[in-house]
Amino acid sequence: MPNTTASASHRFTVDFPHRELLDQVLDKWSLLVLNELCERPLRFGELRQIIESVTPKSLTATLRRLERNGIIERVVLGTRPVAVQYRITPLGKTFRAPVEGILQWAAEQMPLIEQARERFDEDAEEAERQL
Amino acid sequence: MPNTTASASHRFTVDFPHRELLDQVLDKWSLLVLNELCERPLRFGELRQIIESVTPKSLTATLRRLERNGIIERVVLGTRPVAVQYRITPLGKTFRAPVEGILQWAAEQMPLIEQARERFDEDAEEAERQL
DNA sequence: CAGAATCCGTTACGATACTG
DNA sequence: CAGTATCGTAACGGATTCTG
Numbered sequence: 001m002p003n004t005t006a007s008a009s010h011r012f013t014v015d016f017p018h019r020e021l022l023d024q025v026l027d028k029w030s031l032l033v034l035n036e037l038c039e040r041p042l043r044f045g046e047l048r049q050i051i052e053s054v055t056p057k058s059l060t061a062t063l064r065r066l067e068r069n070g071i072i073e074r075v076v077l078g079t080r081p082v083a084v085q086y087r088i089t090p091l092g093k094t095f096r097a098p099v100e101g102i103l104q105w106a107a108e109q110m111p112l113i114e115q116a117r118e119r120f121d122e123d124a125e126e127a128e129r130q131l
Numbered sequence: 132m133p134n135t136t137a138s139a140s141h142r143f144t145v146d147f148p149h150r151e152l153l154d155q156v157l158d159k160w161s162l163l164v165l166n167e168l169c170e171r172p173l174r175f176g177e178l179r180q181i182i183e184s185v186t187p188k189s190l191t192a193t194l195r196r197l198e199r200n201g202i203i204e205r206v207v208l209g210t211r212p213v214a215v216q217y218r219i220t221p222l223g224k225t226f227r228a229p230v231e232g233i234l235q236w237a238a239e240q241m242p243l244i245e246q247a248r249e250r251f252d253e254d255a256e257e258a259e260r261q262l
Numbered sequence: 263c264a265g266a267a268t269c270c271g272t273t274a275c276g277a278t279a280c281t282g
Numbered sequence: 283c284a285g286t287a288t289c290g291t292a293a294c295g296g297a298t299t300c301t302g
Contacts, residue, residue, distance in 0.1 A: 025237075
């Protein structure tokens, strides 16, 4: 359990308070879900279709977490074959820019990253050969 | 928006090419490490002190991952009691703005998030009482 | 339709001890 | 100092089945 009552010795001890927030909001699926919900409200099933590889379990977990943190909102629509809509909240909207920043960065730098990986892997292989 | 009309079944669904990159770079410790290395180069031990709760094992893993993706660089300095320095690369610097965007957002919105959580938890509790 | 419940393998992570 | 090696546990995530 990461510290709570820390505030230990040296001055620059920055065990960030928002670490735990980021864990909740930058997890495996949140960015993708958020990215979609920023465009338009969506239903559970729609999200499943858009983000193919997510299982209902994980999707539920992600949505609940985002809801709990006030980033998205769960709205029950009809009452027949129950319909539920998820939509971004005002607070959630403030998160849009940062998220897009990250996603854009990833898209743009992808090629360079690939290159770096290849270099690294080659070097590692070679080093192994030395043994 | 990356889409998906293609494969139907449950195999290697690549619904997002940078998903995997983000997993490597937005993991539990990377943001903190990055945030520090953006300020100045640091050594292994220094990072351990700054980020109190990280174990050597996890720190090594984080550093290796970032290095492999070309975000940081590992520099062996002396040769006596070996000294190693980690520093951000040019590619890594392009990541700085987005990362800070996220961190800033987290810091700013923290209070509202807390509020949202309390509301959510209270509601959940109450709903439970109904049973 | 929207999810809850189960089972279960993989991985992540912490704690600790050890080495060049 | 800068890690590696090992071990054990807890959490995550996937697949599947069930239900109001």
